[in-house]
Amino acid sequence: MHNVRRVLDVGCGPGTDAPQFADMDYLGIDQNERYISHARRRHGRPFEVGDVTRLEVPTDQRFDFILVNSLLHHIDTPSTRGLLAHLPNLLSDGGHVHVIELVLPPRSSLPRLLARADRGEFPRSLQEWHGLFVESFDEIVFEPFDVCVGRIVFWNMVYFKGCAKHRSSPMRENAS
Numbered sequence: 001m002h003n004v005r006r007v008l009d010v011g012c013g014p015g016t017d018a019p020q021f022a023d024m025d026y027l028g029i030d031q032n033e034r035y036i037s038h039a040r041r042r043h044g045r046p047f048e049v050g051d052v053t054r055l056e057v058p059t060d061q062r063f064d065f066i067l068v069n070s071l072l073h074h075i076d077t078p079s080t081r082g083l084l085a086h087l088p089n090l091l092s093d094g095g096h097v098h099v100i101e102l103v104l105p106p107r108s109s110l111p112r113l114l115a116r117a118d119r120g121e122f123p124r125s126l127q128e129w130h131g132l133f134v135e136s137f138d139e140i141v142f143e144p145f146d147v148c149v150g151r152i153v154f155w156n157m158v159y160f161k162g163c164a165k166h167r168s169s170p171m172r173e174n175a176s
């Protein structure tokens with residue numbers, strides 16, 4: 001990962017993704033104390049217990065890579081909106097957010113059944129995820145994908161990569 005120095009893993013669980021960032025400054029946050037003490041023991045890196053809907057990372061700390069992997073389907077829509085709206089404040093110039101989420105397909109199917117059975121109460125349709133992401137970020141990638149076992153599709157997922165919204169400067173607007 002070119003130019004990535006500082007990584008924030010939001011809802012990091014037991015530090016599942018921490019090894020992917022071995023050469024970078026990394027901070028993982030999760031509300032589950034057992035996950036966090038396991039992650040600290042296992043990876044020997046910084047992990048904090050915290051409710052990410054009240055994220056208290058000082059805004060003078062900026063991250064090049066913010067990962068939100070399989071967290072948001074555990075969080076209700078107002079809190080998801082609030083969290084996504086806050087994350088751009090934590091991005092460095094040129095930094096990106098990367099979200100991986102569980103999709104609720106429209107029609108009756110195994111992936112729909114499994115999404116409904118998930119412990120997260122808020123799996124959302126592709127359209128809902130898209131709407132939530134582009135409210136707070138400029139879209140770079142929005143890519144649905146399936147998780148299969150053999151030839152059978154078990155879960156529908158989506159990957160989103162975004163950056164802080166670019167605001168056009170008033171001078172440019174006046175000039176046109």
Ligand SMILES: C[S@@+](CC[C@H](N)C(=O)[O-])C[C@H]1O[C@@H](n2cnc3c(N)ncnc32)[C@H](O)[C@@H]1O
Nearest residue numbers: 011012013016030031032050051052069070074
């Ligand atoms: C499905 S797990 C994903 C964990 C990890 N990102 C991964 O991909 O393996 C969802 C995680 O979100 C955490 N979580 C849910 N709500 C949270 C909140 N409000 N604040 C912090 N963590 C939260 C749970 O404790 C759990 O570890």
